[in-house]
Amino acid sequence: MLLAHGVGGRQDLPIPFSAVLIGAALALLVSFVALGALWKEPRLGGDSPGARSLPAAVQTAMSAPAWRWVWRIAGLVAAAYFCIGLIFGPDQADNPTAGAFYVLFWVGLVPLSLLFGPVWRRLNPLRTLHLLACRGLGRDPELGLRPLPPGVGYWPACAGLFAFVWLELVAPERATLPVIGAWLAAYAVLTLAGAVVFGSRWFDHGDPFEVYSGLVGRLAPAARRGDGVVAWRNSLDGMAGLRPAPGQTTLVVVLLGSTMYDSLSNAPVWVRFVQESAVPAPVTGTAGLVIVIALVLAAYRTATALAGRWGAARPGTTAGEIAHSIVPIAVGYIVAHYYTLFLLEGQRTIALLSDPLDTGADWLGTAGWTIQALGTTPAGVATLQVTVIVIGHVLGTVLAHDRALALFPRRTAVLGQIPLLVLMVVYTVVGLLLLFAA
Amino acid sequence: MVIAPARLRPLLAVLPLGAALLMATSACGGSDAAAPAQSAASVTTEAAAPVSTEPAAPAAAESAPAAPGESAAAAPADPAVKEITVTIAGKKVTPPPDRIEVTKGQTVRITVTSDTADEAHLHGYDKEAELQPGTPASIEFVADQTGLFEMETHGSGLQLFQLVVR
Numbered sequence: 001m002l003l004a005h006g007v008g009g010r011q012d013l014p015i016p017f018s019a020v021l022i023g024a025a026l027a028l029l030v031s032f033v034a035l036g037a038l039w040k041e042p043r044l045g046g047d048s049p050g051a052r053s054l055p056a057a058v059q060t061a062m063s064a065p066a067w068r069w070v071w072r073i074a075g076l077v078a079a080a081y082f083c084i085g086l087i088f089g090p091d092q093a094d095n096p097t098a099g100a101f102y103v104l105f106w107v108g109l110v111p112l113s114l115l116f117g118p119v120w121r122r123l124n125p126l127r128t129l130h131l132l133a134c135r136g137l138g139r140d141p142e143l144g145l146r147p148l149p150p151g152v153g154y155w156p157a158c159a160g161l162f163a164f165v166w167l168e169l170v171a172p173e174r175a176t177l178p179v180i181g182a183w184l185a186a187y188a189v190l191t192l193a194g195a196v197v198f199g200s201r202w203f204d205h206g207d208p209f210e211v212y213s214g215l216v217g218r219l220a221p222a223a224r225r226g227d228g229v230v231a232w233r234n235s236l237d238g239m240a241g242l243r244p245a246p247g248q249t250t251l252v253v254v255l256l257g258s259t260m261y262d263s264l265s266n267a268p269v270w271v272r273f274v275q276e277s278a279v280p281a282p283v284t285g286t287a288g289l290v291i292v293i294a295l296v297l298a299a300y301r302t303a304t305a306l307a308g309r310w311g312a313a314r315p316g317t318t319a320g321e322i323a324h325s326i327v328p329i330a331v332g333y334i335v336a337h338y339y340t341l342f343l344l345e346g347q348r349t350i351a352l353l354s355d356p357l358d359t360g361a362d363w364l365g366t367a368g369w370t371i372q373a374l375g376t377t378p379a380g381v382a383t384l385q386v387t388v389i390v391i392g393h394v395l396g397t398v399l400a401h402d403r404a405l406a407l408f409p410r411r412t413a414v415l416g417q418i419p420l421l422v423l424m425v426v427y428t429v430v431g432l433l434l435l436f437a438a
Numbered sequence: 439m440v441i442a443p444a445r446l447r448p449l450l451a452v453l454p455l456g457a458a459l460l461m462a463t464s465a466c467g468g469s470d471a472a473a474p475a476q477s478a479a480s481v482t483t484e485a486a487a488p489v490s491t492e493p494a495a496p497a498a499a500e501s502a503p504a505a506p507g508e509s510a511a512a513a514p515a516d517p518a519v520k521e522i523t524v525t526i527a528g529k530k531v532t533p534p535p536d537r538i539e540v541t542k543g544q545t546v547r548i549t550v551t552s553d554t555a556d557e558a559h560l561h562g563y564d565k566e567a568e569l570q571p572g573t574p575a576s577i578e579f580v581a582d583q584t585g586l587f588e589m590e591t592h593g594s595g596l597q598l599f600q601l602v603v604r
Binding site for chain 1: 529530531534535536537561562563564583584585586587588595596597600602604
């Protein structure tokens with residue numbers, strides 16, 4: 001992402017072509033190993049009751065009511081601090097708002113969720129405001145004016161996520177305060193209105209950031225089990241616990257497709273096309289974003305339909321059942337794509353956050369920070385990028401394999417997996433090629 | 439945490455192997471990438487060498503501005519300087535936006551001529567040039583930071599090129 005307002009000025013070097021070839025070869029190798037040598041019975045998605053629970057002190061702390069309020073208040077304080085720069089700060093490159101929103105919050109949500117689970121559910125200031133308002137009025141926050149229809153699923157979050165990636169990647173003047181402010185105002189009004197109508201369950205289905213954090217957070221190494229105990233777990237079990245729901249497939253595809261568009265839009269060939277066409281750039285950008293997401297979706301639908309037919313699964317189930325396996329692929333690509341942006345631009349944003357009004361103040365004591373390289377050498381970054389993409393592919397392949405064993409009868413299980421593996425190799429190789437070319 | 443099932447181990451064994459391979463080749467990739475840049479630099483040195491001795495040189499130098507399509511013409515005075523020349527006319531960028539590679543530590547001189555008043559900005563390095571209609575404006579700096587950096591105009595929002603510093 002490059003936000004023509006001073007955010008994300010430096011971008012990564014394209015990865016060497018040799019790295020693309022090695023990554024692609026590894027992806028193929030992994031897929032063949034998966035096809036022939038992995039387990040023969042589905043084993044992921046359980047609660048893993050034998051897993052070690054976290055120490056008793058941690059359990060006690062996490063079960064205390066104060067624990068929840070600590071994070072709710074932290075979320076409110078951070079949001080209020082963010083609003084100082086957004087509402088009262090000058091609209092110039094030294095304002096931390098764009099960096100805080102796009103880099104610290106949006107990109108930072110991925111590592112936070114990977115480590116600690118669905119963190120935004122705990123921090124979400126809108127959820128807390130809704131809760132406080134309900135407490136004040138003596139109402140149950142879970143109850144809205146009417147129940148959330150089950151068919152709604154994740155479609156609202158899907159629309160919200162698309163609105164966000166459009167803002168991040170296409171919207172004109174997207175790093176300026178009026179644009180960020182208007183988007184956030186619309187988001188806050190719609191989300192709170194949804195919560196008033198449908199109760200706090202709306203946040204689980206309609207808040208794109210909660211849903212995003214929840215998806216990524218399924219890969220976290222610890223989680224609260226069904227019996228309330230916080231225990232370590234296999235990340236794959238967490239991811240496999242994602243059950244199909246309306247809109248979920250599209251949600252996952254928007255996540256992967258938008259990141260791919262981010263890379264593509266940086267390629268010189270795309271820049272030339274946009275600048276030399278008579279159509280205004282935001283229109284071309286919107287069309288490009290929609291087309292890339294549509295292509296990723298079409299590839300997904302085709303592969304899962306073929307897999308369902310060849311594997312003799314119950315018709316119409318494969319696409320939803322396999323959606324969880326795309327999450328690690330998307331996360332791998334997101335980490336590869338935004339890793340240095342987060343490290344370098346994150347430092348700059350924290351320095352700027354110390355003086356949100358640009359008055360020469362140093363509220364956080366970080367104003368004097370100079371950006372440290374933190375080991376981001378070109379060769380190291382390229383290695384990390386290919387490594388996380390291949391890891392994403394491995395995890396996706398394992399998840400798809402495990403689910404295929406549950407979906408397909410044994411005699412057709414291998415055949416049914418072939419389209420899924422081809423799809424993942426395609427996603428992985430396209431991701432690598434985008435890191436090479438764009 | 440559940441330890442990886444035995445069946446998963448061959449898969450996991452592939453990873454460190456791949457990482458090691460990558461380490462090795464991305465290091466090679468780095469030197470591969472550097473090699474053409476160095477040879478390109480030596481070519482420009484050779485091309486520039488006759489300039490100081492042969493009287494025909496001024497003609498060659500004069501022909502450079504006549505061909506704005508040339509994005510990289512070695513300066514006769516200092517062949518180590520990477521010259522980048524861009525012209526903007528009617529919202530059209532010549533040469534069209536592309537990647538321009540330089541080696542880390544090289545001096546870069548960017549000259550932009552626009553038909554409208556504007557401001558040109560090199561992201562990351564945060565170098566700016568005020569553009570007056572028809573008057574070339576220059577930025578000169580040492581490319582001391584690796585990465586990919588976009589050169590843009592602020593008023594018209596055009597990307598001029600991407601500077602790749604390896």
